[in-house]
Amino acid sequence: MKCLCLFVLFLCLRCDGAGSKPRRGRGSMWWGIAKAGEPNNLSPLSPGVLYMDPAVHATLRRKQRRLARENPGVLAAVAKGANMAVAECQHQFKYRRWNCSTRNFLRGKNLFGKIVDRGCRETAFIYAITSAGVTHAVSRACAEGSIESCTCDYSHVDRAPHRSRAAAAANVRVWKWGGCSDNIGFGFKFSREFVDTGERGKTLREKMNLHNNEAGRMHVQTEMRQECKCHGMSGSCTVKTCWMRLPSFRSVGDALKDRFDGASRVMMSNTDLEAPVQRNDAAPHRVPRRDRYRFQLRPHNPDHKSPGAKDLVYLESSPGFCEKNPRLGIPGTHGRTCNDTSIGVDGCDLMCCGRGYRTETMFVVERCNCTFHWCCEVKCKLCRTEKVVHTCL
Amino acid sequence: MAGTVLENLSSRKLAVLISFLLACQAICFLIGGLVAPVPANVQTILGTVCKDTSKDKNDTTKWFYVRGNGKCESIDLANVQLGHDLSEADIVFAFQMPTPREGEFFDYSRWQQNLIGVLLMDIRYHSAMEVKSHSIVTIDARLAYRNKEDPEDAWKLYKQSVETRNLDCDIDVKTEGYLYNCTTVPLFELGSLYHDYYLLNIRLPVDTKEMNTHIGHIQDIWLTVINQNGGFTQVWLSLKTAFFPCIVGLLIWFWNRIHLLQRKPVLLEEMLFALGIALCVLDMPIEYLTLHFDLPFMLLLSDVRQGFFYASLFSFWLVFSGEHMLIQEVRAKSTLRKYWRHLSAVLLGCVSLFIFDMCERGIQLRNPFYSIWVTELGTNLALSFIILAGISTGMYFMFLSYMVWQVFLNISQKRQSMPAMSSVRRLHYEGIIYRFNFLMLATLICAAMTVIGFILGQVAEGQWKWDDNIELEYTSAFFTGVYGMWNIYIIALLVLYAPSHKKWPVNENTSDTQNLSEEIEFNKMPAERSEISSLTSFITKPAVD
Numbered sequence: 001m002k003c004l005c006l007f008v009l010f011l012c013l014r015c016d017g018a019g020s021k022p023r024r025g026r027g028s029m030w031w032g033i034a035k036a037g038e039p040n041n042l043s044p045l046s047p048g049v050l051y052m053d054p055a056v057h058a059t060l061r062r063k064q065r066r067l068a069r070e071n072p073g074v075l076a077a078v079a080k081g082a083n084m085a086v087a088e089c090q091h092q093f094k095y096r097r098w099n100c101s102t103r104n105f106l107r108g109k110n111l112f113g114k115i116v117d118r119g120c121r122e123t124a125f126i127y128a129i130t131s132a133g134v135t136h137a138v139s140r141a142c143a144e145g146s147i148e149s150c151t152c153d154y155s156h157v158d159r160a161p162h163r164s165r166a167a168a169a170a171n172v173r174v175w176k177w178g179g180c181s182d183n184i185g186f187g188f189k190f191s192r193e194f195v196d197t198g199e200r201g202k203t204l205r206e207k208m209n210l211h212n213n214e215a216g217r218m219h220v221q222t223e224m225r226q227e228c229k230c231h232g233m234s235g236s237c238t239v240k241t242c243w244m245r246l247p248s249f250r251s252v253g254d255a256l257k258d259r260f261d262g263a264s265r266v267m268m269s270n271t272d273l274e275a276p277v278q279r280n281d282a283a284p285h286r287v288p289r290r291d292r293y294r295f296q297l298r299p300h301n302p303d304h305k306s307p308g309a310k311d312l313v314y315l316e317s318s319p320g321f322c323e324k325n326p327r328l329g330i331p332g333t334h335g336r337t338c339n340d341t342s343i344g345v346d347g348c349d350l351m352c353c354g355r356g357y358r359t360e361t362m363f364v365v366e367r368c369n370c371t372f373h374w375c376c377e378v379k380c381k382l383c384r385t386e387k388v389v390h391t392c393l
Numbered sequence: 394m395a396g397t398v399l400e401n402l403s404s405r406k407l408a409v410l411i412s413f414l415l416a417c418q419a420i421c422f423l424i425g426g427l428v429a430p431v432p433a434n435v436q437t438i439l440g441t442v443c444k445d446t447s448k449d450k451n452d453t454t455k456w457f458y459v460r461g462n463g464k465c466e467s468i469d470l471a472n473v474q475l476g477h478d479l480s481e482a483d484i485v486f487a488f489q490m491p492t493p494r495e496g497e498f499f500d501y502s503r504w505q506q507n508l509i510g511v512l513l514m515d516i517r518y519h520s521a522m523e524v525k526s527h528s529i530v531t532i533d534a535r536l537a538y539r540n541k542e543d544p545e546d547a548w549k550l551y552k553q554s555v556e557t558r559n560l561d562c563d564i565d566v567k568t569e570g571y572l573y574n575c576t577t578v579p580l581f582e583l584g585s586l587y588h589d590y591y592l593l594n595i596r597l598p599v600d601t602k603e604m605n606t607h608i609g610h611i612q613d614i615w616l617t618v619i620n621q622n623g624g625f626t627q628v629w630l631s632l633k634t635a636f637f638p639c640i641v642g643l644l645i646w647f648w649n650r651i652h653l654l655q656r657k658p659v660l661l662e663e664m665l666f667a668l669g670i671a672l673c674v675l676d677m678p679i680e681y682l683t684l685h686f687d688l689p690f691m692l693l694l695s696d697v698r699q700g701f702f703y704a705s706l707f708s709f710w711l712v713f714s715g716e717h718m719l720i721q722e723v724r725a726k727s728t729l730r731k732y733w734r735h736l737s738a739v740l741l742g743c744v745s746l747f748i749f750d751m752c753e754r755g756i757q758l759r760n761p762f763y764s765i766w767v768t769e770l771g772t773n774l775a776l777s778f779i780i781l782a783g784i785s786t787g788m789y790f791m792f793l794s795y796m797v798w799q800v801f802l803n804i805s806q807k808r809q810s811m812p813a814m815s816s817v818r819r820l821h822y823e824g825i826i827y828r829f830n831f832l833m834l835a836t837l838i839c840a841a842m843t844v845i846g847f848i849l850g851q852v853a854e855g856q857w858k859w860d861d862n863i864e865l866e867y868t869s870a871f872f873t874g875v876y877g878m879w880n881i882y883i884i885a886l887l888v889l890y891a892p893s894h895k896k897w898p899v900n901e902n903t904s905d906t907q908n909l910s911e912e913i914e915f916n917k918m919p920a921e922r923s924e925i926s927s928l929t930s931f932i933t934k935p936a937v938d
Contacts, residue, residue: 091570143439143615145459145492152494171495176502177624179434180494227577229511229619231433233699234750238847239872241619243435245513248572370521 028209030194031111031130032059033075034082035102063197067190073147074138078194081137085130086111088253092129092260095346097321097333097353098122113329119205119315125260127209128216128312131195132252135220139187139246151189152180182244184221191217201292204315208266211297211313218310219255223247256312263312265300322353336392352392360389399831399889400824410888414881421632421877426870429628433619434505440486440595440614444468450482450596453550456537457487458592460498461545470612481599488593488616500541500589503684504623507692508586510593512578515613518564518571524609530560531604533596534580534762538588548592554762555598556580560608573609577617581761582754584692585683586620625869626680632873633678636880640676643887644669650891660727664705664712665890671705672883674698689761693754697747704743706879707789710836711735714796717829718803735792742785749778800829828890839882846871 033056056075060068068075089100100122102111110116116123142150152175174180195213199206224244232238297313299306307313319325324332338348338357348357364387367380402410443457443465457465465487468479490508491499501508512532516524533555537548558580562573581593593616597605647666651658658666675698683691711732729736749765752775756763765771804826811819850871 140439143437143492144441145438145489148460148493148498149496150492150494152499168495168497171497172499175491175494175499176504177622177627178430179620179622180436180499182435183437227511227513227617229509229577229579229617231509231582231619234696234746235753239432240851241433241435243437243617245437245615248515250570250572370519 028110028116028127029059029061030064030078031082031086032056033079034086034111061197064194067194071147071149071190073141074149074190074194077137077141077147078134080141081133081135082130083133084137084249085133088133088249089126089129091250092125092253092257095339095344095351097336097345097351098318098330099336100126101331103329115319115328115330118319118328119208120318121260121263121312121314122318124208124212124263124312124314125256127212128219128256128259129253130216131191131213132216132220132256133249134195135184135187135191135217136246136249136252137187138190139183139220142183142186143246147186150183150186184224184244184246188217188221196292199292201295204267207295207297208313208315210293210295211307214293215259215310215312216252216256219252219259220247222310223251223255259310259312263314264304264307265317266297266307266313266315267300320353322355333392338390338392340390348390348392355393357390357392360391362387362389397824397828397890398893399828401893402889410885414885418874418877418881421881422870422874424628424632425873426865426867428624429866429869429873430622430624431866432622432625432869432872434622436491436618436620438488438490438492438616438618440488440616441465441467442470443485443487444479445483445485453535453553456535456546456548456592457485457594458546458548459487459489460493463546481597481605484596486595486614488595490591490593490618501586501591501620502623503586504626505586506621506626506680506683508581508583508591509619510580510582511617511619512558512580512595513615513617514560514575514578514608514611515615516562516573516575516609517612518567518569518573519610520567520569522609523567524560524562524573525607526561526563528560528562528607529557530578530608531555531557531598532580533598535594536581536761537592537594539590539592541589551588551591552581552761554760556762556764557767558764559767562609572612579764579766580616582692582757583761584689584754584758585687587683587687628869628873629876630678630680632876633676633680636877637673637676637678639884640669640673640880643884644673647887647891650894653894654892659716660712660729661716661890662892664709665886668705668709668883669887671702672880675702676880689758693750693758696750696754700743700746700750704739706883707739707793708732708736710793711739711789711796713832714793714800714829717800717825718796735789735796738785738789738792742782742789745778745781745785749775749782752778797833804829831889832886835882835885839878842878843875846875 056079057065068078086100086102090102093100098115100112103113112126116126138147141147152171191213196210199209199213201207201210224247226242227245228240228242230237230240232240297307319328319330321330322333324330324334333351333353336351338351339346340348340357340359343349345351363384365382365384368383368385370378370380399407441459443459444467445455445457446466447455449455459465459467465485468484470484491501493499514530533553535553536551538551539545539548558578560575560578562575564571564573595614597608597611599605644666647669651662651666677698679694680691682688712729715732715735716727752771753763753765756765765775807822807826811822814822850868
């Protein structure tokens with residue numbers, strides 16, 4: 001039975017592979033799920049019943065559909081994660097020439113546009129942040145209990161294939177004996193399975209995608225903070241229990257943005273599949289297809305250090321984002337607002353690429369002096385302020 | 394009595410006994426490390442925001458839960474229509490424990506013993522609404538339970554309380570969209586995990602004008618529940634069940650042995666017996682009862698039992714070193730009254746800790762949400778009790794080290810005068826010195842092991858790996874190892890410091906020797922300050938012979 005499944009899966013992988021573009025990795029279409037309707041419509045909480053929007057269906061690879069089928073509730077989490085990633089990307093790149101704009105077309109096209117066809121820094125960031133988004137959102141959904149199939153991995157016991165009655169009894173035993181592991185473990189593993197589908201790690205571009213996806217997940221893991229509680233005799237610290245707290249996604253985005261600024265340009269090692277990279281492996285007991293993560297990328301400049309597990313890597317320099325470039329799906333910076341006093345990338349000189357800018361003075365009415373009351377009351381005044389807006393020509 | 398078993402045991406037998414005990418110790422450690430899981434399990438649960446549309450908010454039969462028939466209507470706080478149809482009383486954070494895993498709804502087992510809940514709030518920064526670093530949050534918390542055979546909506550009220558908690562938040566980057574770093578808020582402690590499922594409903598009421606107005610924009614509330622692991626309880630209880638009959642048997646043997654003697658038991662023997670009783674109380678596996686009865690006082694009781702054990706261990710050490718003072722003025726049988734100053738330190742420490750425990754865990758029996766640390770008065774009270782306990786511990790250790798120091802001074806003095814003594818007296822003193830040094834060594838080793846183990850556990854959080862294939866659960870190994878060590882320590886004391894049946898090796902034919910040796914056993918000769926006085930008393934002694 002299992003063999004048959006694998007065989008079918010293999011066939012699907014083959015036929016899916018034939019149609020897609022050779023250059024970029026093939027595991028990026030699922031981003032479209034972010035725009036595919038309201039997350040609430042994606043999957044009802046009750047298991048067994050599954051309703052999948054045709055638009056969603058189209059964006060997913062077959063393995064991803066299977067994963068969504070096997071883990072009810074996961075699609076909503078993935079959609080939430082993708083949305084979170086897009087929002088975070090747009091926040092981080094608000095003041096840059098490339099502002100992480102997305103497009104609304106779904107079928108056959110990419111959410112972030114054709115920029116992902118190039119293996120540049122921006123693409124690296126997109127891959128990392130989306131993979132981090134899925135990890136984060138799935139871990140969160142596990143904590144909320146909206147995904148019921150999160151694993152209860154207990155390291156002493158090898159996982160039996162689930163859904164059988166014996167396995168169910170074994171799971172209960174594991175839970176009663178040693179409890180269940182943290183939510184982040186499932187988020188990490190699921191993200192690997194879901195996001196990395198189709199990135200076989202054969203070509204350099206696929207390796208880049210894999211590396212950046214992994215880097216995104218690593219950042220979710222390393223941004224976690226430890227909390228402890230003492231509960232020994234009379235509440236003393238003779239017994240202390242610690243756990244990891246899921247980071248806010250903003251801090252993950254900040255960390256990834258730092259890595260974006262220091263991303264390393266790579267090329268393939270001469271010898272393929274060198275010594276395994278030291279990784280903080282979340283699933284040490286899972287053997288299948290693990291070796292696709294075992295590669296070492298070589299820096300483009302031999303004087304540089306080779307990239308670490310948390311570094312973002314790219315293959316080619318970024319295109320100029322100044323002018324509209326339909327071939328790469330770049331809208332250009334025409335009409336973007338800029339800051340005339342800044343000398344950074346949000347300054348008008350850099351943002352408008354020397355084309356100059358238009359300055360307008362306008363009156364805007366906005367909410368101000370807000371006071372916030374738990375839970376749902378915000379009292380604001382309406383202020384009329386004069387604003388000077390600079391817009392690139 | 395002619396000394397204890399320890400002095401009269403041949404070194405071969407002693408070696409066998411000690412290696413047997415060491416093997417037991419190693420087994421205890423390995424059982425914890427290889428068989429038992431981590432002592433406690435953590436589940437982090439994200440609160441689901443439910444909408445309460447009912448009019449009566451104080452209705453405790455209405456519950457909001459996340460899974461199962463009649464689950465609540467959940468809303469997203471981020472998209473809430475501000476100020477329209479929702480008020481703060483309509484928002485309920487629901488936490489259903491335990492969370493589902495592997496597609497199944499797990500339930501709590503009674504082996505999991507206790508449940509501790511800690512809240513963590515994700516508070517979003519708003520420039521218009523800064524959270525002060527010390528603010529107070531008022532929580533209306535309701536805890537409900539359900540059992541497996543109940544229908545999915547049949548939640549029953551367990552405890553309800555309106556509590557205030559201190560909320561300490563700070564933020565590094567004061568920009569919209571960032572979260573405050575808030576400290577954890579301890580919420581509840583359940584001493585018994587009797588039911589299968591638990592449900593916590595939390596509201597943040599705004600009943601008065603100042604209530605909950607300075608806590609900012611709460612984005613999420615996370616609840617972390619900690620329960621003891623079933624496997625750990627099983628291993629722990631099996632250790633207890635194994636040790637308990639051993640200790641009881643040994644105590645009976647010890648008592649018989651003392652009563653076989655013609656004399657009355659001396660203070661040290663009584664202390665040793667009391668220590669054995671304390672260990673018995675500690676080892677008694679009454680946790681088995683929790684599998685059938687709802688016993689919320691278990692946490693408190695285990696604190697009291699541990700406290701009782703420590704108190705008797707500490708008193709024993711004091712009395713032991715006091716009784717091994719070779720130079721003593723009074724010849725009468727010493728009683729506990731002699732040590733009242735030293736023992737009052739132990740007593741004071743224990744009593745203050747007990748009062749503190751009663752104030753915290755005692756009141757938690759009635760209200761699991763209670764915490765003494767919330768109010769100013771309570772914090773001061775708790776702190777003063779703890780400081781008092783700390784001071785008395787410090788005093789105790791000063792007393793103890795002073796006494797041990799004195800004993801060592803005594804010993805070195807005696808060593809010098811030893812060659813001039815008669816063989817009986819020399820053997821007698823040698824016996825005392827040997828006994829004392831043996832216990833000192835054993836105690837120091839045990840204490841050092843405990844402290845080192847504790848520090849190692851603090852430094853190396855979590856698991857230790859010596860080999861990829863052998864996973865050693867260090868925390869559990871530490872607990873079972875230390876527990877086994879003190880058990881074995883006391884077993885060894887009971888065995889080795891029991892009165893020996895063997896006769897004094899020389900001059901053993903007369904009953905006078907018996908009397909003499911008994912007399913000089915613990916009530917020492919008159920003060921021997923100098924070589925000369927010791928010699929004179931030396932001369933007087935054979936006259937008695």
